[in-house]
Amino acid sequence: MPEYQYIGKPARRVDALEKVLGTAKYIADRKLPGMLHARCLRSEVPHARIVKLDVTPALAVPGVRGVITSEDFFEHGLYGFPVKDKYMLAYQKVRYVGEAIAAVAADTPEAALAGVQAIICELEPLPGVFDMEHALDADAPQVGPDRPDGEHPNFLDKLIVRKGDPLAVWEQSPIKLEERYTVGPQEHAYIEPEGVLAVPTPEGGVVVYAPNQSPFINHGNLALVLNLPHNLVRVIQPPVGGSFGGKDDIIYESSAQVARLALITGKPVRMVFSREESLIVSYKRDAMRMHIWLAADPDGTLRACKFDGLLDSGAYASESSFTAWRASIHAMGAYRYDACHVDITAVYTNNGYCGAFRGFGNTEVCMAIEQAIDEMAYKVGMDPIDFRLKNCLRLGDETVHGQRLTESVGLAECLMAVRRLSDWDRKRAEYTRRDVACNVSTTNDIRRGIGVAALYHGTSLGAEGQDYANATIAIEQDNSIDITSGLTDYGTGSRTVFTLIAAEELGVRPERIHMQRPDTDTAIESGPTVASRSTMLGGNAMRIAAMNLRQTLDYAAADLLGCELHQLIRHGEAYVGPAEEPVPWERVVAHAREMGLALSAHGKWTAPRINWDHHAGRGTPYMAYHFAAQVAEVEVDMGTGNVQVIGFWAAHDLGKMIFPQGAYGQLYGGIAQGLGYALMEQITFVNGYIQETNFESYLIPTAVDVPEIVGTFIEAPFSHGPYGAKNIAEPAMVPTAPAILNAIYHATGRRVRDLPANLERVLLGHDLAKGGSPRACKLGLHIA
């Protein structure tokens, strides 16, 4: 492997200093003179027709400067991709509790609240759909938009994978499994609630500071609904206090609202959510119900998999058809089968709405398939790691989709690594020796178990969309270097990754380089910042930009040193020619200027073409896959049902590690989110009303819930990735929940097939009946 100067070496995150000093300015920390405060009137019912909406009384409230409704947007603010079904403010109907109906800007937050309360809004309640199983009933109330194609309006999409006839194999098979699994919604729970700030410009446009993941999508939406030319709209991403897939649609909507209010009032307008507003209003990870059939031979060879999934998109499509697609591709797990069918159906209901969240469909299906695989291992009487090793995808295998894996397949190595690191064989034997039958009446009965889960996760967008990214690089007059990327950093560390790549290619110290904040005026559109694609797509673009600039400097150096290009060598930053006298980098730059060469460059990288046939359910879904295995060790208190994760090991094939602290940070953070998903994070909708409205009821893992994690990276390089790199952000969390659930089974002999595995599910095997009410939810909408 080539030796790199900066790639894979410990580095300082480029934006860490301002964050540790407390000087980084998030949206809530930004104030401008004369700035107005905005707030939305939000629906208190899950489904209703808007019968009357009169905002004039709000305008009479002292301090109120502007009020808007859907009338203030082009085409009522209709937006959305790939399905256009949502409005920047509700038009004619509301479909979930918390949906924004009107927005008020006022001198103070108190006046804005008074303005909201003065609005006359009459809602005529409609029957709702609260159970995804009944969304497609003939008499189900219509939630989704009209379908001219004759499909049920509550049908959003269906995604399939097809190979052979798995049910026929299953019928004949000596060893078979049929089980159902469910996951509930998950909240992103970024610690920074949503906020946006819009500033009107003298030329009649607007600058929006928005902690969104994909400023260019926001930019396009804003130009559309504000009916402004693109050059009059600018979106800048300030520091983002966490996102995990969550800060897209909801931020686009808030951006459009404050932008319109800023244009109307001529003043800066800021909107900041309370935690309650954030939890009630923002989209969640989708709930899914899954039904799996697996067939195997007595020797442990997997033969067939059939996977049916139903996905609750809630009131709007958001990204759900993409989520369902990613779910369908990964639903069978990273294994070989003779036959496999996957059907994932996404439907509309009035349960809030769902969108992107780390893992994006794979987190949901992995919880199910990796438990089912574990159950099969028990059925055939094999060790769960041996069973996976026997069936897992290896170099040269063909996936069920029909894709030949010709490089970068590190799954078996990952499984063997976690087996070794976790001391699997010894613990497995030791904890199994006990009687696994449960005795819930025993108090102080603490049992240990250890479980594994494997993962594969397609890199970048795959056949979901056009896959490219742009980067620019320029040397400034003071010899500092400015770089830009159309992909953004919302805490992931990608700005540092890009900085290290530019430094490596140019052969200069990273301290020279300034990675600018994402800004639609200075960076070049690069598609969305999603799907863990920054390192690969943005990294390649940056590498190309830097290589282009380096070529220019190499010419200048050769001219200066009077030699051929191939005679140049580098000594630190300095250039050395045949005379062996090092010339400082600055002199080469100065000479390039004298030669009249352009000291800036652009890089664009487009992923290799792949294709997926949606009707046939076959093709090449992704150019490459991240592979991983994780092992969890748990202690279960058989008296209370409490589960403590006491050990965790993870081995991930990310191709190549670029920024070590960043990669490990993604790994640990992802595992913590997966642990929360497994054990405590529960969102409950009761007739469309969310019950968890702050962190006292929506629990996320604390430092004492998360164990010490032992992580290791397997580097099976991918030829198209920068230095061989693939991805890490999403895959880190995907296998965590099933690893923990498999460990719980090993400890207790009890399968928890519904997430989260809370106390009662672990202890009793079912939910306790709980009454819910709209109360907390409605209250949350009123908190200033």
Added chain:
Amino acid sequence: MLIEFTLNRKRVAVEAPPDITLLTLLRDYFNLTGTKEGCSVGECGACAVIMDGRLVNSCLVLAPQAAGSEVITIEGIRGPDGGPNDMQENFITYGAVQCGICIPGMIMAGEALLMHNPNPTRAEIRTALAGNLCRCTGYQQIVDAIEATARSREGNR
């Protein structure tokens, strides 16, 4: 009402309504925005400051309660040269920072711990951080950074 107290080692006096929180006082009256608001109900620790040597969630402290006390915020945590102190430097070195929104609270929690327990175990560090939520890091590198700070401060004693 007039509220007088010591803020980041300076005596201050401010005219403010009695019903606001210390968090609002710090952010809106002193423009010290390093102290963050994540929940307003005492669950996340983003608003943590050190008050009379104890870690408190400033969203749960009424501004008048600060009268006569000594309050340290993240803006008061600096090295001798005005730059980052050793704990802040370690947060950078150990990769403890991702989105950063929880980090001021985490550093306050770390400093508060080391005031009372200069040589904590990793488990003790985790317990001290239990009131501070971080959604990005999984806590491990934050524990690393605080542990390293404790070790080097002990060594320099």
